[in-house]
Amino acid sequence: MSYRSFLVGAAISALALSPAHGQAVGSLGNFDCVNDTGQTAEGFEIEVDDIQVSDITREFPSNFLGQEYVQRFGIPTVAAFDETANGGAKGVRVTWAANWDPVALKWVTKWGSYVYNGLAPAGDGVKYVAKPTATQGDSCWLLGQGAAYATSGCDHFGLSFTPTAVLGKVSYHWKVPNPAAPGTLMNAPWSVTPPANPYIPYFPPAPPVPVMPVQVYVPPVKIGVAPVVHARAEAPENPEPTWGQAFWVKTYTSFSKVPVDLDRLQKNLIPLKGVKGTPVTITWAILQRMPAGGVPGKVEKDDVNDDAMGGAKLALIRRYEYYQFTGYYDPSTHEAQCAADLGVAAYPDCSVGPKNYTTADPDTGLMRKFVEKGKFLGAHMDGYNVP
Numbered sequence: 001m002s003y004r005s006f007l008v009g010a011a012i013s014a015l016a017l018s019p020a021h022g023q024a025v026g027s028l029g030n031f032d033c034v035n036d037t038g039q040t041a042e043g044f045e046i047e048v049d050d051i052q053v054s055d056i057t058r059e060f061p062s063n064f065l066g067q068e069y070v071q072r073f074g075i076p077t078v079a080a081f082d083e084t085a086n087g088g089a090k091g092v093r094v095t096w097a098a099n100w101d102p103v104a105l106k107w108v109t110k111w112g113s114y115v116y117n118g119l120a121p122a123g124d125g126v127k128y129v130a131k132p133t134a135t136q137g138d139s140c141w142l143l144g145q146g147a148a149y150a151t152s153g154c155d156h157f158g159l160s161f162t163p164t165a166v167l168g169k170v171s172y173h174w175k176v177p178n179p180a181a182p183g184t185l186m187n188a189p190w191s192v193t194p195p196a197n198p199y200i201p202y203f204p205p206a207p208p209v210p211v212m213p214v215q216v217y218v219p220p221v222k223i224g225v226a227p228v229v230h231a232r233a234e235a236p237e238n239p240e241p242t243w244g245q246a247f248w249v250k251t252y253t254s255f256s257k258v259p260v261d262l263d264r265l266q267k268n269l270i271p272l273k274g275v276k277g278t279p280v281t282i283t284w285a286i287l288q289r290m291p292a293g294g295v296p297g298k299v300e301k302d303d304v305n306d307d308a309m310g311g312a313k314l315a316l317i318r319r320y321e322y323y324q325f326t327g328y329y330d331p332s333t334h335e336a337q338c339a340a341d342l343g344v345a346a347y348p349d350c351s352v353g354p355k356n357y358t359t360a361d362p363d364t365g366l367m368r369k370f371v372e373k374g375k376f377l378g379a380h381m382d383g384y385n386v387p
Contacts, residue, residue, distance in 0.1 A: 032140035034132050034154045034378050035174055037188040040125040042107045043073065043097030043175030044157055045187070049089040050168030051161070053080050059094055060158035061141070070142045071156055072122035073097060074110035091168060094159060097175055098124055100183040107177070116142055120150045126174075129153025131375050154378075229316055229384050233303040238289035246288040246325035246336035248354050248373055249303050253281045256315040284353035286325060288336050301336070309384075316384045324374025327354070331363060338372060 035041045048056075056078060061071045068074045073096035082090040098107040112124040122142060132153040141156040142149050161167065173187040233251070238244030285303035307316055328337045338350040339357050347355055354373035361368040 031158060032154050032156050032378060033172075033174075034376070035126045035128050036377065037174050037176055038128055039176055039188075040127050041174040041176055041188065042109075042125045043095060043185050044126075044155065044172070045093060045095045045097075045175055046157065046159065046170065046172045047081075047091065047093050048159075048167055048170050049091040051091055051165055053078055053092055055162050055165035056092060056094070056159055057162055058158075058160035060156060069111040069114045069116060071096075072109045072112050072124075072126070073155070089168065095175070096155075096157060097185060102183065119147045123150050126155045127151060127153055133376065227309045229305075229307045229309060231305045231307075231318065233285070233287060233320060234300060235287040235289045239292050241291050242334040243291060243330075243336070244289040244334075246286055246301070246329070247377065248323040248325050249285050249287050250321040250323070250353070251283045251285070251303060251305070252319040253283075253305065253307070254279065254317045255307075255313040256317060257312050259315050284351055286336055286338060286350050288325075291333075295333075298335075319379065321379045322377040323354070324377060325354075325372065326374035327370050327372035328362065339370070342370075 033044065059076050059078060061068050062075055064070050076094050076096040078092060078094050080091070081093055084090050098109040098112070100106075101108050107124050109122070109124045111122060113121045115121055119142070129152065133148075139145055139156075140149070140152055140154040144156065145152055175185040176188045178184045178186040233249055235244055235247055283303070286301045287303060288301040290298055290300055305318075307313075309316065325336050327339070328342060329335065330337060339347040339355050339359070340349045340352075342359055342362065344355075344357050344359050346357070356369070356371050358367055358369045360366065
């Protein structure tokens with residue numbers, strides 16, 4: 001089984017299924033991203049390997065023709081790159097960025113000073129907020145947050161690809177001022193940006209490829225058997241000799257009798273529990289990568305869902321929320337352990353979600369209070385239509 005994946009947020013992928021295989025058609029994606037750099041970010045960049053500029057059909061906010069002010073940076077630049085001569089990759093970089101004003105000696109975003117309906121301007125950059133408020137995955141822009149957008153500490157980005165685009169590795173970075181070269185931007189050091197968001201199905205026969213943290217796979221369809229959407233959320237790659245950074249992921253899953261589209265997701269019609277009687281399943285899981293090379297007897301901490309479609313289930317809608325894991329880490333392996341792992345009888349397993357509890361510290365034997373859920377890191381929504 002192999003996957004190809006790409007960064008999205010409020011995404012909608014139409015899955016065209018045949019007796020032999022499945023195919024993603026007209027993939028669209030938008031997502032909110034929280035600035036976790038510790039400083040004001042003056043840009044954001046998505047790098048997609050193995051594609052051409054012509055494979056990209058839209059860059060947010062170009063779908064708001066004449067209203068590009070809905071996002072402080074406006075229309076991004078799209079440029080091909082080729083680093084194969086140095087052993088690197090080639091592909092396309094999409095960059096939303098402020099411009100350096102050499103007279104005022106400051107960064108200025110395209111729409112940072114624009115006043116919409118009397119609201120405070122968005123500002124020249126995305127401020128760092130220590131404790132950002134959770135977003136809906138599609139709301140961190142002017143029309144999504146209104147007056148709160150200027151100080152939210154997040155922003156909204158997105159790309160659409162042609163149906164035939166085959167994406168390679170996808171990476172993204174906040175861009176911050178380069179102290180060594182004033183007036184230029186550099187990639188911010190990687191920190192705890194949420195597990196990068198999903199996903200486009202990819203099907204055999206193809207060799208394994210590096211994957212992003214969430215993938216969707218639709219197994220070959222068999223006559224008389226309902227198609228299945230397989231989604232796997234996992235933490236970022238971990239080259240370290242110990243377990244990597246751990247995250248909580250809260251997943252909302254709902255089904256629809258009618259197809260969903262990107263506009264519906266952008267209008268904040270989120271399938272939360274109790275909304276118009278829509279049945280919603282809510283689950284929690286810890287995401288964490290094992291040390292490089294693996295650990296005997298251990299498996300990756302992932303969030304895996306297999307959803308059978310067909311019949312009244314013509315569309316699947318899923319929302320992911322990411323939070324820091326701030327509970328107990330084994331001091332020697334850095335493996336995250338929830339309350340159940342520590343033997344707290346009230347919580348049978350980690351799927352009950354993050355808890356606050358008091359128990360004996362495994363390291364000292366002294367009673368200690370554990371608070372397992374840290375700050376909100378980001379959210380995204382995704383939809384799958386099965387004709």
